[in-house]
Amino acid sequence: MKLKKFGRAAMATCLAAGMGIGSIAQAADAYTGYLLVHFTGESADGEQTYLASSTDGYHWTDLNNSQPVLRSTVGEQGVRDHSIVRSPDGSKFWILATDLRIASGKGWSVAQHSGSTKLVIWESTDLVHWSAPRVADVAGSIPSAGCAWAPEAIWDAASNAYIVYWATISPLNGIDKARIYYAKTTDFRTFTPAQMYIDRPGTQGIIDTQILEIPNSYGGFKYVRASGDGQITFEGSQSVLGNWTTIGDLSQIGLSGSQVEGPILYKFNGVIEWGLWVDQYADGKGYLPLKSANLNSAQNWQVLASGSYNLGPNRKRHGGILNLTAAEMQRVTAQWGAATPITRFQSANFPDRYVRHSNYQIRIDPSVSPAADAQFRLVKGLANNSGYVSFASVNFPGYYLRHSNYGLVLAAYDGSPQFAADATFKQVAGLSDTTASSFQSYNFPDRYIRHNNYVLRIDPVSTQTDRSDATFKVTN
Template identity: 30%
Template sequence: MFIRRALRLALSVGLCLNLSLASPLDVGELGLQAERRADTGLVGYLGAIFLGADPYVYFYLSNGNDPLSFKALNKGQPILRPTKGTGGVRDPYLVQGGGNEAGKKWYIIGTDLNIGKTSWDAAQRTGSRGIFVWDSTDLVNFGNERLVNVEDSTAGMVWAPEAIWDAAKDYAPTNIIDLDILPLDTEGKNYLRFMKDESAKTVFVEYSTTGLFGSWTRAGGSKGTIASGVEGPAAYRDNKDDAKIHVLLDFYGGDGYRPYESTDPKGNKWTASSRSGFPSNLRHGSILPINQTLYDSLSKKFGS
């Protein structure tokens, strides 16, 4: 594993590698069980985001335990500015350490791309060959910046890396653009995965009750989608409602992230959430539920 092989993360990186998806099954064939997790220990949410053409990492903290209301930290200034590669980072993804690092280590990974210094054609053909990595022991102070090349000089489009801890497996690459995996238990059996169909420009969801490398079912059947003209799904569970799942979808041709929610993701029943407290123009990133200690530390360090 390029972050640390000891992490044993199942990587989902936005470049075309080899993984064949399971054939869609009948939606009713599998039961999806979400482990009870709503408790007072989780008191808020942290978002790592980039803003439009501004390729740096920004932190957004929820207003209390509201999953749909966020405020900019650090007076709206970036918390990370890359010094390597193109000097820009997009699609930041927060990764929680697992195993012995659980609750002790966090990572931010992201795309090496400052489009102001290149062109989309160049980035797709021979640019964006590496992944930015930073780490932290408190979720507040990130350092140890490195840019890890995972492609040679003839390739490009190493975009939107994401990672998830898999206690039983070493990491495995996929070929699905903008893949976001959401665990629903601590036993490694029940998962949701959100991904973009690059041809149709839609985001859809699949679920598994047999682990990361088991059988996956597309919610809503083979044509089931959540929305079109979107990318960069960022999914997270509600801290107060066991049954509720949130996902942010990046309307890349419009105003960026918009929130959606569901209490029946298996049935592909999604509704647009209220945006009264949700910031505009946020782009492809990630959301992490956090406890009181982390919430207070972030507020103290960065303010608003």
């Protein structure tokens, strides 16, 4: 879902003047950037939450050193097919994703017919600090439901609620296939019972539906949706839950459903143009970008010329794009945008030993093998990115050092405020050597990272031995 939202002041001004939704769109705060949320594939770490940003919608930069920003610690502990949602007043954001981990070896047949009927959801007020993930069993009430895939959401003023929609494979009227269902919610915690939304004739299934709200004056529809139903089919409507008119499909420009899937729709900032990405799944080539200046015909889509775009080093798989204000773009890139070098942390009083993880515990050891166990990136603090840092593992992407009962462990970042606080430290001059560094706990500021019998923990520091144990040299 790529729904453009409007500030309350802009909306009030337009409504007072008797202006329509298209005028409200023009009066809203200007968007200057873009955020893509996605997964990368069926690798060990690919089915997690990745971010990329862009200033023009054509050239994209992987965030967080091309590593996962959030990991799912619930359900199947893997997520795919992300979407990102902005509240009408811009005060909240949600990431929705399919609860699925194909990398676990379960296979596609099991995933389709005996998979999770839940969605995985994160919530944020600033696009930087996210809640812990939670699951919502939106499809569990559908008889013999086999899955709940590719969730999306759009605010529907007529319902005074978000319409959340997804694909479920289940038998109905003797035909077992994928159909699009929907439920309503106001908080992404409680949902109305699932109802049928889109069903294609006969045995034809449908997946990967995305709805874009557009100004009325462009293309003749208030809403346009793209779906995978044997083709990439476009439809238009004046209401989210109303009747939809077929516009066409990409076979009209030579792209069939046997070649591409997983459409992403979004609006380019500042111009009357829209973008479309389609996943070239048949050839394993990743996304192919297209654009259009008029959505009233599928023939208006044009494939971008090679060299006119760059999607970044990570392979992007089915995701969602959110238009960002300048302030939102600054927050996101300040937290996740800087490329950070790989470092090691050498004990000041045992210089042959380095900080490393071993079975998720943190200690100092000599001759670390594999060497990557002692390699970290010192990134912006998860709880506070101004003057604080966090330790990101190199060989366990998405894992960070955090304290638990004062002991240090390596754990997957789930987005929760508690995890962020436990994994954030202030880097200060070394307590026993000012040319080195010490690390003060963010949420227990009277405690510092130190080793005790070679095991790392956070402790108060009072003696010279304590200060030496809490001092490390940052090296490459």
